[in-house]
Amino acid sequence: MLKKTLITLSLPLMLSAYSMPDxxxxxxxxxxxxxxxxxVKKSAIYEDLADSKLYPKINLFAKYDHYTIPTAxxxxxxxxxxxxxxDPTKPSQPFxxxxxxxxxxxxxxLFVKSIFxxxxxxxxxxxxxxxxxxxxxxxxxxLIVGSNANFIYLEALQKSLxxxxxxxxxxxxxxxxxxxxxxxxxxxxxxxxxxxxxxxxAKNNINLQKRKLISIINTLTGIKLExxxxxxxxxxxxxxxxxxxxxxxxxxxxxxxxxxxxxxEKLYPTLVAHGMYIFSQGTxxxxxxxxxxxxxxxxxxxxxxxxxxxxxxxxxxxxxELHSSEVELxxxxxxxxxxxxxxxxxLPLLDNSVKLxxxxxxxxxxxxxxxxxxxxxxxxxxxxxxxxxxxxxxAKAKLYKAEASVIQTKMQLAVIYANNIxxxxx
Numbered sequence: 001m002l003k004k005t006l007i008t009l010s011l012p013l014m015l016s017a018y019s020m021p022d023x024x025x026x027x028x029x030x031x032x033x034x035x036x037x038x039x040v041k042k043s044a045i046y047e048d049l050a051d052s053k054l055y056p057k058i059n060l061f062a063k064y065d066h067y068t069i070p071t072a073x074x075x076x077x078x079x080x081x082x083x084x085x086x087d088p089t090k091p092s093q094p095f096x097x098x099x100x101x102x103x104x105x106x107x108x109x110l111f112v113k114s115i116f117x118x119x120x121x122x123x124x125x126x127x128x129x130x131x132x133x134x135x136x137x138x139x140x141x142x143l144i145v146g147s148n149a150n151f152i153y154l155e156a157l158q159k160s161l162x163x164x165x166x167x168x169x170x171x172x173x174x175x176x177x178x179x180x181x182x183x184x185x186x187x188x189x190x191x192x193x194x195x196x197x198x199x200x201x202a203k204n205n206i207n208l209q210k211r212k213l214i215s216i217i218n219t220l221t222g223i224k225l226e227x228x229x230x231x232x233x234x235x236x237x238x239x240x241x242x243x244x245x246x247x248x249x250x251x252x253x254x255x256x257x258x259x260x261x262x263x264x265e266k267l268y269p270t271l272v273a274h275g276m277y278i279f280s281q282g283t284x285x286x287x288x289x290x291x292x293x294x295x296x297x298x299x300x301x302x303x304x305x306x307x308x309x310x311x312x313x314x315x316x317x318x319x320x321e322l323h324s325s326e327v328e329l330x331x332x333x334x335x336x337x338x339x340x341x342x343x344x345x346x347l348p349l350l351d352n353s354v355k356l357x358x359x360x361x362x363x364x365x366x367x368x369x370x371x372x373x374x375x376x377x378x379x380x381x382x383x384x385x386x387x388x389x390x391x392x393x394x395a396k397a398k399l400y401k402a403e404a405s406v407i408q409t410k411m412q413l414a415v416i417y418a419n420n421i422x423x424x425x426x
Contacts (some may be wrong), residue, residue, distance in 0.1 A: 098283065148231065
Protein backbone atom coordinates (compact mmCIF):
# COMPACT_ATOMS: atom_id res chain seq x y z
CA MET A 1 0.00 0.00 0.00
CA LEU A 2 1.04 3.52 -0.69
CA LYS A 3 1.98 5.87 2.08
CA LYS A 4 -0.96 8.06 3.11
CA THR A 5 -0.35 11.64 2.15
CA LEU A 6 -2.34 14.79 1.69
CA ILE A 7 -1.19 17.28 -0.87
CA THR A 8 -2.80 20.68 -0.61
CA LEU A 9 -2.21 23.08 -3.47
CA SER A 10 -2.46 26.39 -1.70
CA LEU A 11 -0.90 28.49 -4.45
CA PRO A 12 -2.31 31.97 -5.00
CA LEU A 13 -4.46 30.99 -7.97
CA MET A 14 -6.94 33.16 -9.79
CA LEU A 15 -10.55 32.48 -8.82
CA SER A 16 -12.19 30.10 -11.27
CA ALA A 17 -15.89 29.96 -12.04
CA TYR A 18 -15.70 26.17 -12.01
CA SER A 19 -14.80 23.39 -9.58
CA MET A 20 -13.39 19.91 -10.22
CA PRO A 21 -16.86 18.30 -9.72
CA ASP A 22 -18.12 20.67 -12.45
CA UNK A 23 -15.47 19.32 -14.83
CA UNK A 24 -16.26 15.70 -13.93
CA UNK A 25 -20.00 16.26 -14.45
CA UNK A 26 -19.36 17.96 -17.79
CA UNK A 27 -17.16 15.04 -18.87
CA UNK A 28 -19.98 12.55 -18.20
CA UNK A 29 -22.31 14.44 -20.55
CA UNK A 30 -19.76 15.36 -23.23
CA UNK A 31 -19.29 13.60 -26.56
CA UNK A 32 -16.18 11.76 -25.32
CA UNK A 33 -18.32 9.82 -22.83
CA UNK A 34 -21.52 9.65 -24.90
CA UNK A 35 -19.66 7.62 -27.53
CA UNK A 36 -18.99 4.97 -24.86
CA UNK A 37 -22.68 5.12 -23.87
CA UNK A 38 -23.57 4.24 -27.45
CA UNK A 39 -21.29 1.18 -27.33
CA VAL A 40 -22.94 -0.01 -24.11
CA LYS A 41 -26.40 0.40 -25.66
CA LYS A 42 -25.22 -1.42 -28.77
CA SER A 43 -23.95 -4.34 -26.69
CA ALA A 44 -27.32 -4.46 -24.88
CA ILE A 45 -29.08 -4.78 -28.24
CA TYR A 46 -26.80 -7.69 -29.17
CA GLU A 47 -27.80 -9.39 -25.93
CA ASP A 48 -31.48 -8.85 -26.78
CA LEU A 49 -30.87 -10.27 -30.26
CA ALA A 50 -29.30 -13.40 -28.78
CA ASP A 51 -32.16 -13.88 -26.30
CA SER A 52 -34.78 -13.26 -29.00
CA LYS A 53 -33.71 -16.42 -30.83
CA LEU A 54 -35.19 -18.44 -27.96
CA TYR A 55 -38.70 -17.09 -28.64
CA PRO A 56 -41.18 -18.43 -31.21
CA LYS A 57 -41.31 -16.85 -34.64
CA ILE A 58 -44.85 -16.24 -35.90
CA ASN A 59 -45.62 -15.01 -39.41
CA LEU A 60 -48.80 -14.10 -41.25
CA PHE A 61 -48.74 -14.44 -45.00
CA ALA A 62 -50.93 -14.11 -48.08
CA LYS A 63 -50.24 -15.06 -51.67
CA TYR A 64 -51.98 -15.32 -55.01
CA ASP A 65 -51.12 -18.13 -57.48
CA HIS A 66 -52.13 -18.69 -61.10
CA TYR A 67 -51.62 -22.15 -62.60
CA THR A 68 -51.74 -23.26 -66.25
CA ILE A 69 -53.83 -26.27 -65.27
CA PRO A 70 -56.24 -26.77 -62.37
CA THR A 71 -54.26 -27.49 -59.23
CA ALA A 72 -55.35 -28.80 -55.83
CA UNK A 73 -56.04 -26.00 -53.38
CA UNK A 74 -55.12 -28.30 -50.48
CA UNK A 75 -53.46 -31.73 -50.27
CA UNK A 76 -56.16 -34.41 -50.80
CA UNK A 77 -56.14 -37.91 -49.28
CA UNK A 78 -56.52 -40.82 -51.79
CA UNK A 79 -59.99 -41.92 -50.60
CA UNK A 80 -61.33 -38.41 -51.04
CA UNK A 81 -59.88 -38.34 -54.56
CA UNK A 82 -61.79 -41.55 -55.48
CA UNK A 83 -65.15 -40.02 -54.58
CA UNK A 84 -64.40 -37.00 -56.73
CA UNK A 85 -63.44 -39.15 -59.72
CA UNK A 86 -66.81 -41.00 -59.68
CA ASP A 87 -68.73 -37.78 -60.35
CA PRO A 88 -66.39 -35.10 -61.77
CA THR A 89 -69.25 -32.56 -62.17
CA LYS A 90 -70.74 -32.75 -58.71
CA PRO A 91 -69.87 -31.37 -56.22
CA SER A 92 -67.39 -28.51 -56.79
CA GLN A 93 -63.92 -30.00 -56.72
CA PRO A 94 -61.06 -28.21 -54.76
CA PHE A 95 -59.05 -27.61 -57.89
CA UNK A 96 -58.55 -24.11 -59.32
CA UNK A 97 -56.40 -22.23 -61.78
CA UNK A 98 -56.34 -19.11 -59.54
CA UNK A 99 -55.89 -19.46 -55.81
CA UNK A 100 -55.71 -16.90 -52.98
CA UNK A 101 -53.90 -18.30 -49.96
CA UNK A 102 -53.74 -16.77 -46.46
CA UNK A 103 -52.30 -18.29 -43.37
CA UNK A 104 -49.93 -18.25 -40.45
CA UNK A 105 -46.77 -20.15 -39.56
CA UNK A 106 -44.60 -20.52 -36.50
CA UNK A 107 -41.31 -22.06 -35.47
CA UNK A 108 -39.64 -22.32 -32.08
CA UNK A 109 -36.32 -23.84 -31.01
CA LEU A 110 -36.78 -26.62 -28.50
CA PHE A 111 -33.11 -27.52 -28.24
CA VAL A 112 -30.44 -25.38 -29.95
CA LYS A 113 -27.53 -25.40 -27.53
CA SER A 114 -25.49 -22.69 -29.29
CA ILE A 115 -28.28 -20.11 -28.79
CA PHE A 116 -27.93 -20.25 -25.00
CA UNK A 117 -24.15 -19.95 -25.22
CA UNK A 118 -24.34 -17.01 -27.64
CA UNK A 119 -26.76 -15.30 -25.24
CA UNK A 120 -24.19 -15.76 -22.45
CA UNK A 121 -21.50 -14.36 -24.73
CA UNK A 122 -23.64 -11.30 -25.54
CA UNK A 123 -24.18 -10.70 -21.80
CA UNK A 124 -20.41 -10.93 -21.24
CA UNK A 125 -19.73 -8.46 -24.06
CA UNK A 126 -22.19 -6.01 -22.52
CA UNK A 127 -20.42 -6.36 -19.19
CA UNK A 128 -17.10 -5.73 -20.96
CA UNK A 129 -18.52 -2.62 -22.67
CA UNK A 130 -19.71 -1.23 -19.34
CA UNK A 131 -16.32 -1.92 -17.74
CA UNK A 132 -14.55 -0.26 -20.67
CA UNK A 133 -16.79 2.79 -20.38
CA UNK A 134 -15.91 3.05 -16.68
CA UNK A 135 -12.15 2.74 -17.31
CA UNK A 136 -12.29 5.27 -20.17
CA UNK A 137 -14.09 7.67 -17.84
CA UNK A 138 -11.34 7.21 -15.22
CA UNK A 139 -8.66 7.80 -17.86
CA UNK A 140 -10.31 11.03 -18.97
CA UNK A 141 -10.82 12.16 -15.37
CA UNK A 142 -7.13 11.46 -14.69
CA LEU A 143 -6.20 13.45 -17.80
CA ILE A 144 -8.32 16.38 -16.59
CA VAL A 145 -6.72 16.29 -13.13
CA GLY A 146 -3.22 15.96 -14.61
CA SER A 147 -3.81 18.81 -17.05
CA ASN A 148 -5.16 21.01 -14.26
CA ALA A 149 -2.13 20.13 -12.13
CA ASN A 150 0.17 21.20 -14.96
CA PHE A 151 -1.96 24.34 -15.37
CA ILE A 152 -1.40 25.09 -11.66
CA TYR A 153 2.33 24.44 -12.10
CA LEU A 154 2.57 26.84 -15.05
CA GLU A 155 0.49 29.47 -13.29
CA ALA A 156 2.72 29.28 -10.20
CA LEU A 157 5.85 29.40 -12.35
CA GLN A 158 4.51 32.46 -14.13
CA LYS A 159 3.87 34.16 -10.79
CA SER A 160 7.42 33.40 -9.65
CA LEU A 161 8.69 34.96 -12.89
CA UNK A 162 6.55 38.01 -12.17
CA UNK A 163 8.19 38.30 -8.76
CA UNK A 164 11.60 38.01 -10.39
CA UNK A 165 10.56 40.64 -12.94
CA UNK A 166 9.47 42.95 -10.13
CA UNK A 167 12.79 42.41 -8.37
CA UNK A 168 14.79 43.17 -11.54
CA UNK A 169 12.74 46.31 -12.20
CA UNK A 170 13.54 47.58 -8.72
CA UNK A 171 17.21 46.78 -9.31
CA UNK A 172 17.03 48.49 -12.69
CA UNK A 173 15.82 51.75 -11.12
CA UNK A 174 18.74 51.77 -8.71
CA UNK A 175 21.18 50.80 -11.48
CA UNK A 176 19.94 53.53 -13.83
CA UNK A 177 20.82 56.13 -11.18
CA UNK A 178 24.27 54.58 -10.78
CA UNK A 179 24.85 54.55 -14.55
CA UNK A 180 23.73 58.17 -14.83
CA UNK A 181 26.15 59.10 -12.04
CA UNK A 182 28.95 57.10 -13.60
CA UNK A 183 29.12 54.72 -10.66
CA UNK A 184 28.20 51.65 -12.79
CA UNK A 185 28.96 50.69 -16.41
CA UNK A 186 26.14 50.86 -18.99
CA UNK A 187 26.76 47.22 -19.82
CA UNK A 188 25.26 46.27 -16.46
CA UNK A 189 22.00 47.91 -17.50
CA UNK A 190 21.99 45.93 -20.75
CA UNK A 191 22.34 42.72 -18.77
CA UNK A 192 19.37 43.62 -16.57
CA UNK A 193 17.32 44.47 -19.67
CA UNK A 194 18.26 41.14 -21.21
CA UNK A 195 17.16 39.40 -18.01
CA UNK A 196 13.78 41.18 -18.23
CA UNK A 197 13.49 40.19 -21.88
CA UNK A 198 14.21 36.54 -21.00
CA UNK A 199 11.40 36.68 -18.44
CA UNK A 200 9.01 37.95 -21.12
CA UNK A 201 10.07 35.12 -23.44
CA ALA A 202 9.57 32.55 -20.66
CA LYS A 203 6.12 33.97 -19.85
CA ASN A 204 5.14 33.83 -23.50
CA ASN A 205 6.22 30.17 -23.75
CA ILE A 206 4.25 29.41 -20.59
CA ASN A 207 1.15 30.99 -22.14
CA LEU A 208 1.55 28.72 -25.16
CA GLN A 209 1.73 25.65 -22.90
CA LYS A 210 -1.31 26.84 -20.95
CA ARG A 211 -3.30 27.11 -24.20
CA LYS A 212 -2.59 23.44 -24.92
CA LEU A 213 -3.77 22.39 -21.45
CA ILE A 214 -6.91 24.51 -21.75
CA SER A 215 -7.59 22.85 -25.12
CA ILE A 216 -7.24 19.34 -23.62
CA ILE A 217 -9.72 20.12 -20.84
CA ASN A 218 -12.06 21.84 -23.29
CA THR A 219 -11.99 18.80 -25.61
CA LEU A 220 -12.98 16.47 -22.76
CA THR A 221 -15.57 18.66 -21.02
CA GLY A 222 -16.61 21.45 -23.35
CA ILE A 223 -15.49 23.91 -20.65
CA LYS A 224 -12.83 26.49 -21.46
CA LEU A 225 -10.93 27.47 -18.32
CA GLU A 226 -9.39 30.87 -17.92
CA UNK A 227 -7.50 29.88 -14.78
CA UNK A 228 -6.59 26.59 -13.10
CA UNK A 229 -8.89 25.15 -10.45
CA UNK A 230 -7.55 24.87 -6.93
CA UNK A 231 -7.82 21.27 -5.76
CA UNK A 232 -6.91 18.98 -2.89
CA UNK A 233 -5.69 15.49 -3.69
CA UNK A 234 -6.16 12.71 -1.15
CA UNK A 235 -3.20 10.44 -1.76
CA UNK A 236 -4.88 7.26 -0.49
CA UNK A 237 -4.88 4.59 -3.18
CA UNK A 238 -6.50 1.16 -3.01
CA UNK A 239 -4.60 -1.60 -4.82
CA UNK A 240 -6.46 -4.48 -3.12
CA UNK A 241 -8.36 -5.33 -6.32
CA UNK A 242 -5.19 -5.57 -8.36
CA UNK A 243 -5.15 -4.30 -11.93
CA UNK A 244 -8.88 -3.61 -12.10
CA UNK A 245 -8.32 -1.54 -15.25
CA UNK A 246 -7.89 -4.85 -17.10
CA UNK A 247 -11.46 -5.91 -16.28
CA UNK A 248 -12.83 -5.07 -19.78
CA UNK A 249 -10.21 -7.30 -21.40
CA UNK A 250 -10.66 -10.07 -18.83
CA UNK A 251 -14.39 -10.17 -19.54
CA UNK A 252 -13.70 -10.11 -23.29
CA UNK A 253 -11.48 -13.18 -22.92
CA UNK A 254 -14.35 -14.93 -21.14
CA UNK A 255 -16.69 -13.89 -23.96
CA UNK A 256 -14.26 -15.21 -26.58
CA UNK A 257 -14.18 -18.56 -24.76
CA UNK A 258 -17.97 -18.67 -24.97
CA UNK A 259 -17.70 -17.84 -28.68
CA UNK A 260 -15.49 -20.90 -29.26
CA UNK A 261 -17.94 -23.02 -27.28
CA UNK A 262 -20.92 -21.69 -29.27
CA UNK A 263 -19.24 -22.42 -32.61
CA UNK A 264 -18.59 -26.00 -31.50
CA GLU A 265 -22.19 -26.34 -30.33
CA LYS A 266 -23.42 -25.52 -33.82
CA LEU A 267 -22.35 -29.08 -34.68
CA TYR A 268 -24.75 -30.47 -32.06
CA PRO A 269 -28.17 -31.87 -33.11
CA THR A 270 -31.01 -29.35 -32.96
CA LEU A 271 -34.71 -29.83 -32.26
CA VAL A 272 -37.15 -27.24 -33.63
CA ALA A 273 -40.96 -27.15 -33.44
CA HIS A 274 -42.92 -25.80 -36.39
CA GLY A 275 -46.51 -25.43 -37.55
CA MET A 276 -48.69 -23.79 -40.17
CA TYR A 277 -52.35 -23.00 -40.92
CA ILE A 278 -53.54 -22.24 -44.47
CA PHE A 279 -56.87 -20.96 -45.78
CA SER A 280 -57.23 -21.20 -49.59
CA GLN A 281 -59.91 -19.57 -51.79
CA GLY A 282 -60.51 -20.10 -55.46
CA THR A 283 -62.99 -21.02 -58.26
CA UNK A 284 -63.71 -24.70 -58.84
CA UNK A 285 -62.57 -25.64 -62.32
CA UNK A 286 -65.52 -28.00 -62.89
CA UNK A 287 -68.42 -25.81 -61.64
CA UNK A 288 -67.00 -22.25 -61.68
CA UNK A 289 -68.24 -21.80 -58.12
CA UNK A 290 -66.28 -20.10 -55.35
CA UNK A 291 -64.83 -22.54 -52.88
CA UNK A 292 -62.52 -22.43 -49.87
CA UNK A 293 -60.47 -25.00 -48.10
CA UNK A 294 -58.21 -24.94 -45.04
CA UNK A 295 -55.67 -27.20 -43.42
CA UNK A 296 -52.78 -27.05 -40.97
CA UNK A 297 -49.88 -28.97 -39.55
CA UNK A 298 -47.64 -29.03 -36.48
CA UNK A 299 -44.45 -31.00 -35.87
CA UNK A 300 -40.85 -31.10 -34.80
CA UNK A 301 -37.64 -31.37 -36.80
CA UNK A 302 -34.49 -33.07 -35.57
CA UNK A 303 -31.47 -31.84 -37.50
CA UNK A 304 -28.14 -33.65 -37.15
CA UNK A 305 -25.18 -31.89 -38.85
CA UNK A 306 -22.85 -34.34 -40.59
CA UNK A 307 -20.55 -32.18 -42.68
CA UNK A 308 -20.31 -28.46 -41.92
CA UNK A 309 -17.07 -27.09 -43.37
CA UNK A 310 -18.10 -23.50 -42.65
CA UNK A 311 -18.59 -24.32 -38.96
CA UNK A 312 -15.12 -25.87 -38.75
CA UNK A 313 -13.60 -22.67 -40.16
CA UNK A 314 -15.62 -20.52 -37.73
CA UNK A 315 -14.34 -22.64 -34.82
CA UNK A 316 -10.75 -22.10 -35.95
CA UNK A 317 -11.34 -18.35 -36.31
CA UNK A 318 -12.92 -18.14 -32.84
CA UNK A 319 -9.91 -19.95 -31.35
CA UNK A 320 -7.51 -17.49 -32.99
CA GLU A 321 -9.49 -14.52 -31.65
CA LEU A 322 -9.46 -16.09 -28.17
CA HIS A 323 -5.70 -16.62 -28.32
CA SER A 324 -5.19 -13.03 -29.48
CA SER A 325 -7.24 -11.70 -26.55
CA GLU A 326 -5.37 -13.89 -24.06
CA VAL A 327 -1.99 -12.72 -25.37
CA GLU A 328 -3.13 -9.08 -25.23
CA LEU A 329 -4.31 -9.56 -21.63
CA UNK A 330 -0.99 -11.13 -20.65
CA UNK A 331 0.94 -8.35 -22.39
CA UNK A 332 -1.00 -5.54 -20.71
CA UNK A 333 -0.80 -7.29 -17.35
CA UNK A 334 3.01 -7.45 -17.60
CA UNK A 335 3.14 -3.78 -18.66
CA UNK A 336 0.93 -2.64 -15.78
CA UNK A 337 2.91 -4.72 -13.31
CA UNK A 338 6.12 -2.97 -14.33
CA UNK A 339 4.50 0.48 -14.60
CA UNK A 340 2.69 0.29 -11.25
CA UNK A 341 5.85 -0.83 -9.47
CA UNK A 342 7.80 2.06 -10.98
CA UNK A 343 5.08 4.58 -10.07
CA UNK A 344 4.74 3.34 -6.49
CA UNK A 345 8.49 3.45 -6.00
CA UNK A 346 8.56 6.97 -7.47
CA LEU A 347 5.96 8.42 -5.10
CA PRO A 348 8.09 8.55 -1.91
CA LEU A 349 10.99 9.89 -3.98
CA LEU A 350 8.77 12.63 -5.39
CA ASP A 351 7.47 13.47 -1.91
CA ASN A 352 11.05 13.74 -0.72
CA SER A 353 11.91 15.94 -3.69
CA VAL A 354 9.09 18.31 -2.74
CA LYS A 355 10.50 18.63 0.79
CA LEU A 356 14.04 19.17 -0.51
CA UNK A 357 12.94 21.76 -3.07
CA UNK A 358 11.06 23.71 -0.39
CA UNK A 359 14.18 23.80 1.78
CA UNK A 360 16.26 24.74 -1.25
CA UNK A 361 13.93 27.65 -2.05
CA UNK A 362 14.21 28.97 1.51
CA UNK A 363 17.99 28.82 1.29
CA UNK A 364 18.17 30.39 -2.16
CA UNK A 365 15.82 33.22 -1.17
CA UNK A 366 18.11 33.97 1.76
CA UNK A 367 21.11 33.97 -0.57
CA UNK A 368 19.24 36.25 -2.99
CA UNK A 369 18.59 38.82 -0.25
CA UNK A 370 22.30 38.81 0.60
CA UNK A 371 23.23 39.02 -3.09
CA UNK A 372 20.94 42.03 -3.59
CA UNK A 373 22.58 43.84 -0.72
CA UNK A 374 26.08 43.00 -1.98
CA UNK A 375 25.13 44.08 -5.51
CA UNK A 376 23.87 47.43 -4.28
CA UNK A 377 27.10 47.89 -2.38
CA UNK A 378 29.13 47.00 -5.45
CA UNK A 379 30.58 43.83 -4.01
CA UNK A 380 28.90 41.58 -6.57
CA UNK A 381 28.90 41.64 -10.38
CA UNK A 382 25.68 41.84 -12.41
CA UNK A 383 26.17 38.30 -13.78
CA UNK A 384 26.54 36.86 -10.28
CA UNK A 385 23.49 38.72 -9.01
CA UNK A 386 21.35 37.49 -11.93
CA UNK A 387 22.42 33.92 -11.22
CA UNK A 388 20.92 34.20 -7.73
CA UNK A 389 17.67 35.48 -9.23
CA UNK A 390 17.67 32.59 -11.72
CA UNK A 391 18.41 30.06 -8.96
CA UNK A 392 15.29 31.03 -7.00
CA UNK A 393 13.00 30.77 -10.04
CA UNK A 394 14.61 27.47 -11.10
CA ALA A 395 14.11 25.99 -7.62
CA LYS A 396 10.47 27.08 -7.57
CA ALA A 397 9.94 25.62 -11.04
CA LYS A 398 11.31 22.28 -9.83
CA LEU A 399 9.07 22.38 -6.76
CA TYR A 400 5.90 23.10 -8.74
CA LYS A 401 6.84 20.47 -11.31
CA ALA A 402 7.43 17.88 -8.57
CA GLU A 403 4.06 18.67 -6.97
CA ALA A 404 2.36 18.25 -10.36
CA SER A 405 4.26 14.97 -10.88
CA VAL A 406 3.00 13.66 -7.54
CA ILE A 407 -0.59 14.31 -8.64
CA GLN A 408 -0.07 12.81 -12.10
CA THR A 409 1.59 9.72 -10.63
CA LYS A 410 -1.31 9.16 -8.28
CA MET A 411 -3.78 9.60 -11.12
CA GLN A 412 -1.95 6.99 -13.19
CA LEU A 413 -2.10 4.54 -10.29
CA ALA A 414 -5.78 5.41 -9.70
CA VAL A 415 -6.57 4.39 -13.29
CA ILE A 416 -4.50 1.19 -13.05
CA TYR A 417 -6.29 0.15 -9.84
CA ALA A 418 -9.65 1.60 -11.04
CA ASN A 419 -10.00 3.79 -7.96
CA ASN A 420 -12.73 6.41 -7.67
CA ILE A 421 -10.94 9.57 -8.81
CA UNK A 422 -13.86 11.83 -7.93
CA UNK A 423 -13.55 10.77 -4.29
CA UNK A 424 -9.80 11.50 -4.36
CA UNK A 425 -10.20 15.04 -5.69
CA UNK A 426 -11.69 17.88 -3.72
